[in-house]
Amino acid sequence: MTRILSLLLICFVALAACTDTSGTSTLAADGRPLPKVYKIRGNPEKLQFRMLDSVNALRQAQGLQSVQLSSQLNAAAATHAKDMARQQRAWNFGSDGSSPIDRVNRAGFSGTFLGEAISESYETETETLGAWVQNPATRPVIMDPKATHMGFAWHQEKSGKIWWALEMGSSI
Numbered sequence: 001m002t003r004i005l006s007l008l009l010i011c012f013v014a015l016a017a018c019t020d021t022s023g024t025s026t027l028a029a030d031g032r033p034l035p036k037v038y039k040i041r042g043n044p045e046k047l048q049f050r051m052l053d054s055v056n057a058l059r060q061a062q063g064l065q066s067v068q069l070s071s072q073l074n075a076a077a078a079t080h081a082k083d084m085a086r087q088q089r090a091w092n093f094g095s096d097g098s099s100p101i102d103r104v105n106r107a108g109f110s111g112t113f114l115g116e117a118i119s120e121s122y123e124t125e126t127e128t129l130g131a132w133v134q135n136p137a138t139r140p141v142i143m144d145p146k147a148t149h150m151g152f153a154w155h156q157e158k159s160g161k162i163w164w165a166l167e168m169g170s171s172i
Helices: 002-017 044-061 071-087 100-106 125-134
Strands: 112-121 149-156 162-170
Touching (some): 071 100, 071 112, 100 112, 100 162, 112 125
Antiparallel strands (some): 112 162, 149 162
16 A cells, blocks of 8 residues: 555656646647747858758759859848848838849849748748748749749847748849
8 A cells, every 4th residue: 555655646746747837828828839939049051051951852842953042142131031020020122112122132133033932930940931832922932943042031039039031033
């Protein structure tokens, strides 16, 4: 009997250790789990190359040519990601009224601008790319057969919200 009581006591202690005592709920009001904030750390170029590899894997699976990173398109994407954060809205126009074409030209890209994908989220770059590929408005931008160059950047607020921007272009 003592053995059973000891075993039960150990089980109760183990269960108590698993209990969230922080006072914060891990569920939203709708009962779904709260998203975890993805914090971008480390070398920004590693994140850009991970996105490039992911985009190229998707493109190659469809028989499309790979794209390469463009420093000019990266600069245009970075400018727009920061500007969307200042405006607190994900849209394709800058606070100065600039269009994506204006920003790409200002950044010095000499090729043809093909399109832009933007987002605000707390999700990883991979989850964001997945959402873009599922969206009928942004999938054609990423999968454009004429694309040869890509730019990708983000701005992360202290709250964790991330403003993502991806630019596609062609040197032809």
